[in-house]
Amino acid sequence: xxxxxxxxxxxxxxxxxxxxxxxxxxxxxxxxxxxxxxxxxxxxxxxxxxxxxxxxxxxxxxxxxxxxxxxxxxxxxxxxxxxxxxxxxxxxxxxxxxxxxxxxxxxxxxxxxxxxxxxxxxxxxxxxxxxxxxxxxxxxxxxxxxxxxxxxxxxxxxxxxxxxxxxxxxxxxxxxxxxxxxxxxxxxxxxxxxxxxxxxxxxxxx
Amino acid sequence: xxxxxxxxxxxxxxxxxxxxxxxxxxxxxxxxxxxxxxxxxxxxxxxxxxxxxxxxxxxxxxxxxxxxxxxxxxxxxxxxxxxxxxxxxxxxxxxxxxxxxxxxxxxxxxxxxxxxxxxxxxxxxxxxxxxxxxxxxxxxxxxxxxxxxxxxxxxxxxxxxxxxxxxxxxxxxxxxxxxxxxxxxxxxxxxxxxxxxxxxxxxxxx
Amino acid sequence: xxxxxxxxxxxxxxxxxxxxxxxxxxxxxxxxxxxxxxxxxxxxxxxxxxxxxxxxxxxxxxxxxxxxxxxxxxxxxxxxxxxxxxxxxxxxxxxxxxxxxxxxxxxxxxxxxxxxxxxxxxxxxxxxxxxxxxxxxxxxxxxxxxxxxxxxxxxxxxxxxxxxxxxxxxxxxxxxxxxxxxxxxxxxxxxxxxxxxxxxxxxxxx
Amino acid sequence: xxxxxxxxxxxxxxxxxxxxxxxxxxxxxxxxxxxxxxxxxxxxxxxxxxxxxxxxxxxxxxxxxxxxxxxxxxxxxxxxxxxxxxxxxxxxxxxxxxxxxxxxxxxxxxxxxxxxxxxxxxxxxxxxxxxxxxxxxxxxxxxxxxxxxxxxxxxxxxxxxxxxxxxxxxxxxxxxxxxxxxxxxxxxxxxxxxxxxxxxxxxxxx
DNA sequence: AATGAATGAGGGTTCATTCAT
DNA sequence: AATGAATGAACCCTCATTCAT
Numbered sequence: 058x059x060x061x062x063x064x065x066x067x068x069x070x071x072x073x074x075x076x077x078x079x080x081x082x083x084x085x086x087x088x089x090x091x092x093x094x095x096x097x098x099x100x101x102x103x104x105x106x107x108x109x110x111x112x113x114x115x116x117x118x119x120x121x122x123x124x125x126x127x128x129x130x131x132x133x134x135x136x137x138x139x140x141x142x143x144x145x146x147x148x149x150x151x152x153x154x155x156x157x158x159x160x161x162x163x164x165x166x167x168x169x170x171x172x173x174x175x176x177x178x179x180x181x182x183x184x185x186x187x188x189x190x191x192x193x194x195x196x197x198x199x200x201x202x203x204x205x206x207x208x209x210x211x212x213x214x215x216x217x218x219x220x221x222x223x224x225x226x227x228x229x230x231x232x233x234x235x236x237x238x239x240x241x242x243x244x245x246x247x248x249x250x251x252x253x254x255x256x257x258x259x260x261x262x263x
Numbered sequence: 264x265x266x267x268x269x270x271x272x273x274x275x276x277x278x279x280x281x282x283x284x285x286x287x288x289x290x291x292x293x294x295x296x297x298x299x300x301x302x303x304x305x306x307x308x309x310x311x312x313x314x315x316x317x318x319x320x321x322x323x324x325x326x327x328x329x330x331x332x333x334x335x336x337x338x339x340x341x342x343x344x345x346x347x348x349x350x351x352x353x354x355x356x357x358x359x360x361x362x363x364x365x366x367x368x369x370x371x372x373x374x375x376x377x378x379x380x381x382x383x384x385x386x387x388x389x390x391x392x393x394x395x396x397x398x399x400x401x402x403x404x405x406x407x408x409x410x411x412x413x414x415x416x417x418x419x420x421x422x423x424x425x426x427x428x429x430x431x432x433x434x435x436x437x438x439x440x441x442x443x444x445x446x447x448x449x450x451x452x453x454x455x456x457x458x459x460x461x462x463x464x465x466x467x468x469x
Numbered sequence: 470x471x472x473x474x475x476x477x478x479x480x481x482x483x484x485x486x487x488x489x490x491x492x493x494x495x496x497x498x499x500x501x502x503x504x505x506x507x508x509x510x511x512x513x514x515x516x517x518x519x520x521x522x523x524x525x526x527x528x529x530x531x532x533x534x535x536x537x538x539x540x541x542x543x544x545x546x547x548x549x550x551x552x553x554x555x556x557x558x559x560x561x562x563x564x565x566x567x568x569x570x571x572x573x574x575x576x577x578x579x580x581x582x583x584x585x586x587x588x589x590x591x592x593x594x595x596x597x598x599x600x601x602x603x604x605x606x607x608x609x610x611x612x613x614x615x616x617x618x619x620x621x622x623x624x625x626x627x628x629x630x631x632x633x634x635x636x637x638x639x640x641x642x643x644x645x646x647x648x649x650x651x652x653x654x655x656x657x658x659x660x661x662x663x664x665x666x667x668x669x670x671x672x673x674x675x
Numbered sequence: 676x677x678x679x680x681x682x683x684x685x686x687x688x689x690x691x692x693x694x695x696x697x698x699x700x701x702x703x704x705x706x707x708x709x710x711x712x713x714x715x716x717x718x719x720x721x722x723x724x725x726x727x728x729x730x731x732x733x734x735x736x737x738x739x740x741x742x743x744x745x746x747x748x749x750x751x752x753x754x755x756x757x758x759x760x761x762x763x764x765x766x767x768x769x770x771x772x773x774x775x776x777x778x779x780x781x782x783x784x785x786x787x788x789x790x791x792x793x794x795x796x797x798x799x800x801x802x803x804x805x806x807x808x809x810x811x812x813x814x815x816x817x818x819x820x821x822x823x824x825x826x827x828x829x830x831x832x833x834x835x836x837x838x839x840x841x842x843x844x845x846x847x848x849x850x851x852x853x854x855x856x857x858x859x860x861x862x863x864x865x866x867x868x869x870x871x872x873x874x875x876x877x878x879x880x881x
Numbered sequence: 882a883a884t885g886a887a888t889g890a891g892g893g894t895t896c897a898t899t900c901a902t
Numbered sequence: 903a904a905t906g907a908a909t910g911a912a913c914c915c916t917c918a919t920t921c922a923t
Contacts, residue, residue: 089297090297091295091296091297091298094917095917095918096918099885104884105883105884105885106918106919107883107920108883108884110920111883115918115919116918213454214454217454218454218458221431221454221455221458224431224435225427225430229427248419248423248424248427252427253458255461279907300891302893310908311908311909311910312894312909313894313895313896313909313910314907314908316894317907321893322893322894481903502710503707503708503709504709506895506896506897507896507898516905518905518906519904519905519906520904522899527897528898629866630866633847633867636843636847641839660831660835660836661839664871687886691886713913713914714913722888723888723889724889725886725887726886726887728915728916729886733914734915
């Protein structure tokens with residue numbers, strides 16, 4: 058086998074995996090883990106059922122791969138975006154913006170993250186909460202720095218405040234996605250940010 | 264059949280239904296609808312599988328009955344609690360407090376509410392969103408009154424602000440429940456309220 | 470316990486059994502054995518399910534009791550009717566007439582007889598074909614006598630001719646009952662008799 | 676997929692369907708619809724339970740497919756056989772012969788036809804009585820022609836006479852099958868025909 | 882490498898039968 | 903004697919997974 062063949066083979070493998078993951082993300086987020094059939098994923102991907110099993114050990118593996126890929130993407134985007142800014146508060150704003158934009162684009166992913174926690178609690182917590190909070194940790198650092206600089210109320214515990222922020226965002230995206238735009242997206246985003254910031258900022262910054 | 268027998272029969276039915284609903288709530292919230300087995304519910308309730316089907320038409324009926332009961336309880340408690348207070352802001356605080364206490368006691372319920380939206384979107388939205396927002400509508404009224412009295416920023420749209428509040432609370436409870444009390448409940452409650460209120464109140468009230 | 474009590478008790482038992490058998494006949498003939506639920510029989514009889522089991526060992530016993538009762542009634546009626554006539558051919562005609570009238574009145578019974586033969590082949594053949602053919606045997610005798618008297622073609626085997634007659638009648642009643650009077654009852658009866666008799670009688674009797 | 680593959684696939688499908696239908700016909704006629712287990716059919720066909728469901732939507736579909744196939748076969752055979760003869764009476768005799776031969780070969784089918792009328796009354800009557808009487812209509816035409824030619828008594832209504840003929844045949848086959856050949860088939864055939872014909876033919880043809 | 886036919890464990894649901902009241 | 907609540911065996915059907923082609 059020539060080297061170019063190996064490369065081609067590797068390309069094919071990656072291409073197939075992406076092809077399957079893309080479809081699977083859509084289906085899993087629409088139906089949840091248990092109600093999703095491998096058949097449907099294969100069909101929508103234009104592949105045979107057996108082929109899916111060539112690229113993923115089983116249904117669980119496929120599901121967890123989606124979570125994995127999502128978390129990695131999200132983390133990378135948020136960290137990159139924060140690196141672009143200098144000021145702590147700007148970094149936080151940018152993080153929020155990026156976070157929201159990510160899910161605006163991949164809105165179905167929020168349901169995969171939220172849906173099946175219980176089913177895979179043990180397994181997901183290893184992947185999800187460890188990796189997920191990689192970028193959250195970075196935000197925490199920034200938050201602390203902002204407190205040191207006197208920009209944010211000192212009595213607020215960073216971990217908690219960020220957990221609440223994340224939860225607000227998650228739940229907002231989830232509900233928004235779920236209810237089919239009960240309230241407008243952009244309008245709500247600014248309101249959330251305003252509520253959050255007007256609340257956490259010291260009086261002098263207002 | 265004597266009257267006392269009828270009463271007894273009614274009692275038994277209610278008792279059995281409660282017995283089953285209690286167990287089912289626990290199991291459904293742990294595993295989600297599709298992954299829950301009726302067998303397990305029956306077993307944990309100390310009953311035979313067939314008995315569950317005496318009291319609930321099928322698995323779906325059982326699930327929706329849980330949602331129903333939960334929503335009714337929640338609505339009643341929140342409305343009663345709000346009625347106890349005179350001042351609008353106190354009413355809102357009381358509503359938040361009651362809402363949180365309800366889920367502190369029935370924490371698993373939040374997962375039933377959130378979990379299976381997609382599976383039952385049509386059906387649940389009739390029950391859930393209609394009844395659920397019965398008390399939310401009441402809060403909205405209070406919110407508007409508070410705006411008229413100059414207690415809350417006028418530029419904030421009540422519907423949206425309350426949706427965000429509800430989402431914050433839901434997601435907070437959900438995450439709190441999910442992660443196994445990563446952060447303390449009572450501590451977070453006051454923080455949420457503080458963030459929310461400090462943000463929405465006019466300067467003069469601070 | 471006084472004797473009158475014993476009598477009363479026996480009466481009650483018989484009354485209950487008749488009450489149940491009457492309903493059961495209707496339901497079994499409408500739905501067949503396997504698709505009939507004991508619950509429905511009990512309900513329609515205005516009794517509790519458990520009561521049915523006090524009077525019949527199980528579902529099978531109930532079903533076979535219907536067959537039993539039907540066969541006994543039929544046999545008695547046919548034999549009595551034949552006894553009323555003197556001439557062999559009149560006896561046969563009377564038998565046919567009685568047979569048809571019986572099922573005209575208890576049309577549903579034919580389905581019970583025909584329906585579940587396979588299910589109970591072994592058991593029913595003992596009851597059904599033994600007892601059923603008790604009156605058939607009587608007809609056979611008459612048939613032979615008619616042959617001896619030169620009234621019926623001698624080359625026809627009595628057993629076979631009667632089997633065919635019985636089958637014609639059974640099938641006619643069954644189909645008539647099943648299709649809901651596709652063709653008129655009385656009209657067809659006379660035609661059957663005519664075809665059958667015109668066929669079996671010697672030329673000189675025509 | 677190559678064309679030969681498509682052909683193979685089609686062959687396999689047809690082969691499997693036949694394989695299952697053959698077994699199912701036997702089992703359904705022995706036990707009736709409700710008492711038949713899909714498991715048993717699968718087992719006797721040397722297939723897994725799931726495979727049966729690949730080829731038939733459900734138990735009902737399988738059952739009705741049997742009825743369908745049977746009716747189509749019977750109709751085709753009878754019509755072909757009648758076409759071979761010129762004279763009306765010969766056509767009728769041929770139809771009777773073919774009808775009997777068909778059920779001699781597929782004797783169990785008669786029970787499937789007769790058994791579950793109640794269960795599927797609506798559905799079967801559409802398939803059964805519409806298609807079934809397709810060839811019966813043809814016989815009716817022939818019957819009328821024979822009357823015009825003076826071969827059959829004019830006072831007999833064709834529809835009724837044929838219904839009775841069909842019933843005689845059905846019931847004869849059914850009973851013959853049921854009782855395990857209590858009387859010989861071929862012998863009875865000629866007797867039936869003789870009885871039927873000697874009865875319906877005008878004197879001059881005797 | 883790709884396929885999809887075949888499989889059977891698994892789970893929802895029914896209903897004959899039992900038994901405490 | 904009568905009841906009907908409780909039960910669990912039985913049976914239909916689905917779908918993740920395997921494997922021969």
